[in-house]
Amino acid sequence: MRQQVLVLYLATSALDSQVVGWSRYDGTGRTRPTTGDGDEPPYLTGLAALHDGWRLFQASQLLPPQSGHEYDVSFLKHEFFFEKLEEDPHPRT
Template sequence: MLPRMKTRQKVLVLYLANSALDAPVIAWAVYDGTGQTLHMAGDDDTPPYATGLDALKDGWRLFQASQLLPHARGEEHDVAYLKYEFFFEQLVEVAP
């Protein structure tokens, strides 16, 4: 009997320039639950995708987007955090 494959999750976090999925990626992180990649994709200067839409086209599934909340009056230009965060996943079959 062949060993049964196990399913593992890869998570891709893309921070976009604005709330549209076709906006440019400005920061990112990748977490590989398969154990095949031991570093984050953000270790180099090139994002894995140019936009969130490109990740969707490559088979990543969007499962969370940041809630769109207006800035408080006077804080419209605050850049203390990256507001437009999108979480994607891929389910990958790995050998046991």
Template sequence: MSSASVERQQVLYLWMQGSALDSHVIGWAFHDGTAGAGPSIPAGDPPYPTGVASLLDGWMLLQSSPLTPLGVGQEHVNSYLEHEFVFERRVRLGT
């Protein structure tokens, strides 16, 4: 009897200082669909210094945030973090 392998997804959100992938990471979130059975992310806060570093580690870019111009007088309004990039990697579990 053979064990079937299953594929699970890991998702990494990186918020950058600017709109380019080589900007510095200022915030992050990691969601692990493998429940800890897959590879972990690098230790540290943040786990990668830039989005490019995550690509070099095997993450695939799924989405980047649209660039939206600020209106006059909105330059100092607090809101959600812009420059959000969403990465994924698929992990095969089992043999």
């Protein structure tokens, strides 16, 4: 089995909120790693990824902004990691 990883950055901490950024990593070797490939995200929400069989294994910790820094621009903070396990396309014998 080989792991595929999908990282979705959502508009809020809710899994049914809109995807605003994404990255994919394919341990099967069938596709190259991509960051935000194309103009359209692979799913509109994190919940849609769950419906398609992706397993959620990590969500970013919710931290309130420091006083006086509520409007600072920084990293995308609503990050969710998903995985799928696929059959190895090149099994070792």
